[in-house]
Amino acid sequence: MSMNLEREKAQLPMVDLAPVRSSVITKLLYGGMVVSMLAAFYFIFMYAEIEKTMGAVQKIFYMHVPSAWVAFLAFFVTFVFSILFLVKRKRIFDTYAYVSAEIGVVFTAIVLTTGPIWAKSSWNTWWAWEPRLTTTLILFFLFMAYLMVRQMDGVWDKKARLAAVFGIIGFADVPIVFFAIRWWQSKFHPIVFGEGPSQQGGGIAPSMLVALLVTITAFTFLYAYILHKGVSFENMRIKVGHYKEKLRERLEN
Amino acid sequence: MLRTALTIAKKDIYSELRTKQVLGTMIIFAGLVILVLSFAFDPANNTTKAVIPGAVWIIIVFSGILGLNRSLVSEQRNDTMHGLLVAPMDASSIYLGKFLANFSMILVVELVSIPFLFLLFDFKITGSILYFILVLFVGSFGFIAIGTFLAALASNSKSSEMLLPLLLFPMTSPVLIGVTQATKIILTNMEKLPTAIAWLQLVTAYDVIFFVLCFLLIEYVLEV
Numbered sequence: 001m002s003m004n005l006e007r008e009k010a011q012l013p014m015v016d017l018a019p020v021r022s023s024v025i026t027k028l029l030y031g032g033m034v035v036s037m038l039a040a041f042y043f044i045f046m047y048a049e050i051e052k053t054m055g056a057v058q059k060i061f062y063m064h065v066p067s068a069w070v071a072f073l074a075f076f077v078t079f080v081f082s083i084l085f086l087v088k089r090k091r092i093f094d095t096y097a098y099v100s101a102e103i104g105v106v107f108t109a110i111v112l113t114t115g116p117i118w119a120k121s122s123w124n125t126w127w128a129w130e131p132r133l134t135t136t137l138i139l140f141f142l143f144m145a146y147l148m149v150r151q152m153d154g155v156w157d158k159k160a161r162l163a164a165v166f167g168i169i170g171f172a173d174v175p176i177v178f179f180a181i182r183w184w185q186s187k188f189h190p191i192v193f194g195e196g197p198s199q200q201g202g203g204i205a206p207s208m209l210v211a212l213l214v215t216i217t218a219f220t221f222l223y224a225y226i227l228h229k230g231v232s233f234e235n236m237r238i239k240v241g242h243y244k245e246k247l248r249e250r251l252e253n
Numbered sequence: 254m255l256r257t258a259l260t261i262a263k264k265d266i267y268s269e270l271r272t273k274q275v276l277g278t279m280i281i282f283a284g285l286v287i288l289v290l291s292f293a294f295d296p297a298n299n300t301t302k303a304v305i306p307g308a309v310w311i312i313i314v315f316s317g318i319l320g321l322n323r324s325l326v327s328e329q330r331n332d333t334m335h336g337l338l339v340a341p342m343d344a345s346s347i348y349l350g351k352f353l354a355n356f357s358m359i360l361v362v363e364l365v366s367i368p369f370l371f372l373l374f375d376f377k378i379t380g381s382i383l384y385f386i387l388v389l390f391v392g393s394f395g396f397i398a399i400g401t402f403l404a405a406l407a408s409n410s411k412s413s414e415m416l417l418p419l420l421l422f423p424m425t426s427p428v429l430i431g432v433t434q435a436t437k438i439i440l441t442n443m444e445k446l447p448t449a450i451a452w453l454q455l456v457t458a459y460d461v462i463f464f465v466l467c468f469l470l471i472e473y474v475l476e477v
Binding site for chain 1: 399402403406409410411416419420422423424426427430431434451452455458459462463466467470473474476
């Protein structure tokens with residue numbers, strides 16, 4: 001499409017970047033992340049008791065659950081910023097949505113790797129087509145597709161618009177996927193919190209719960225830190241792109 | 254809005270009847286999928302009967318994706334998308350028109366290919382045909398509704414043929430789970446009809462939610 005290419009050139013010199021924030025927030029997030037991570041290590045390996053039947057393998061739980069939480073949080077953030085972008089049309093919202101989706105995909109990959117390792121020792125199978133697993137897998141594919149939309153050719157505002165639309169319907173899809181699969185087959189995952197329908201396999205020792213909560217806090221800090229860093233990297237990348245374009249223009253003329 | 258949508262649908266179907274390009278390809282492709290299925294699952298074997306309800310949806314999904322791709326890419330290739338956009342109508346009626354055209358095409362493909370599938374695999378329907386048609390209708394509706402939307406989204410990319418399946422398959426997974434389960438029950442085991450109806454309700458809910466969502470969001474996709 002020749003029209004788009006013309007536009008691409010006309011669009012680029014315009015610079016509207018959010019200023020890179022002062023490093024106070026970065027330092028704060030970094031400090032919080034380090035402290036809470038160290039605390040999480042202490043709580044996981046020293047404080048929490050060792051599970052009776054599974055033994056030390058169960059420790060992977062403290063990696064698995066917080067990763068899942070961060071993945072969902074990241075996708076939710078993508079969803080929110082996608083809506084914000086469609087309403088306000090500011091580039092910074094799009095950058096947040098993009099970086100958050102990338103982090104989400106990484107953490108979903110962590111969930112999908114730690115899950116089978118744990119499953120092998122606890123369910124004696126690597127994989128089961130069970131609601132939460134399948135939903136996570138589909139979520140992974142959905143947001144891989146989201147990143148593919150981002151890789152499209154063309155001007156940024158078109159890509160950002162399409163990605164925002166996809167981010168919204170993708171996130172809206174997740175609960176339906178979950179209910180569909182839950183209906184389809186439900187066997188394994190224990191319901192750890194609240195009153196499970198069967199109560200068997202559920203429940204969690206208080207010390208484990210404390211360790212889990214600490215780890216979740218640590219991972220949330222980690223997420224916030226990566227998000228912040230990622231956004232400032234992305235902003236720098238955009239800036240460099242603008243400089244390159246300006247330089248090229250000067251060379252051409 | 255409905256009238257403009259119908260005009261677009263009519264235009265699409267007319268141009269399709271002229272060339273018979275997409276519909277022919279879809280039907281031949283459906284036949285080829287049946288052929289591949291016969292290699293994969295021995296038709297003489299009795300256990301193959303259990304796979305047939307799923308095979309129905311494999312055919313619909315794979316041949317559907319061919320048609321979906323064409324419907325919007327051809328507008329982009331010929332640069333007629335701008336023409337549609339400047340025409341005095343909403344973006345949503347373009348979507349609706351495209352949806353109607355695609356939906357009628359997939360119905361034709363189903364009409365031809367599914368009897369062939371049953372014939373070639375010697376499958377006897379023990380359940381109710383009326384319910385089966387209902388499932389086909391509801392399932393194709395959802396698949397094509399979201400498919401048309403995502404095809405419009407993917408058509409902005411140069412490699413939309415590769416992009417569309419990646420977007421469409423995970424997004425439609427609830428529909429596919431629902432309709433395959435319902436089809437299996439309806440074709441072979443009518444005693445479990447309430448479960449099938451529950452699945453149908455789920456798929457219908459999905460259809461409604463995503464049809465409305467696509468309707469609202471298509472403006473942002475078709476923006477220039």
